[in-house]
Amino acid sequence: MRLATIFLVGLLGTLGAAIPSPFIIGGEPAAEGEFPFLVSVQVDVFINTYRHNCGGTILSERHILTAAHCLTAWGPRDIRIVAGSVQAGSGVGDFYRAINFTLHEDYDEINAWINDVAIITLETPIVLKPGLVEIVPLPALGSDPAEGAAAVVAGWGDTQARSDILLRVDINIWAQRNCQDIYYGIGxxxxxxxxxxxxxxGNKGSCQGDSGGPLVVNGIQHGIVSWALGCAEPGYPAVFTRVNYYIDWIQQHMI
Structure with a gap:
């Protein structure tokens, strides 16, 4: 695969991003409590110096849903979760340490990052707070959003050179065949x-540092930010892991 043209939107850095922008593109600040299930997945880059790497969502008091590619360079003890704050990228919020994580056994970064899903297990339970820290609503198996449905994606992006306030942006679900045809055309x-x-x-969507975060339709998480051509490139939608496709796997690995 031609990695020079595609980047994963949650890595520390890019793999040849067409637009080197470090945050949600064309978005606006999210309101406190607008995404109570969204967390910052942070990594220890140097002796207890944590940096935002990806987003994630709260599956239960002990489990976080994110993208597999967010975790491949790290061990469980390198990871902490920050919940309950739109300023989580600045280290404001409730902090939790990971003790383990599970990547999908068939995740393949060489093959269009298929099965890009993972679950982080926490050392101590998250303290849920109504309206501020909540479990994410997930779709039923086979329950797909309609073509053109209004959706929203949110994330902190790369915290190196911008405000650490959570940003959100409104986008729409694309027809599957249309998306397949577009990306097949570039391999x-x-x-x-x-x-x-x-x-x-284009000019609205996710970018590096937003991976692992949720694509939400009618309050339900239908996608996990995974990969794209550049950042919100005109004519090229972002590609998300389809949550309902992996519902059985998610439930089986919340142990």
Missing amino acids: YPVYPGQVCAGIPE
Whole structure:
């Protein structure tokens, strides 16, 4: 695969991003409590010096849902979770340490990052707070959002050179065949376990550091930010892990 043209939107750095922008593109600040299930997945880059790496969502008091590619360079003890704050990228919020994580056994970064899903297990339970820290609503198996459905994606992006306030942006679900045709044309397959969203004119969507975060439709998480051509490139939607496709795997690994 031609990694020079595609980047994973949650790595520390880019793999040839077409637009080197470090945050949600075309977004606006999220309101406190607007995404109570969203957490910052942070990594220890140097002796208890943590940096935001990816987003994640609260599956239970002990489990976080995120993208597999967010974790491949790290061990469980390198990771902490920050919940309950739109300023989590600055280290404001409730802190929890990871003790383990599970990547999908068939995750393949060489093959369009298929099965890009993972679960982090926490050392201590998250303290849930109504309206501020909550468990994410997930779709039923086979429950797909309609083509054109209004969706929202949120994240902190790379915290190195911008405000650490959580940003959100409104986009739309793309027709699966249309998305498959677009990416097939540049040599990248889009699989049934993936869903695409964006706007045709681009300039709105996710970017590096937003991976692992949620694609939300009607309050339900239908996607996990995974990969794209550049950042909100016109004509190229972002590709998300399709959550309902992995519901059984998620439930089996929340142990």
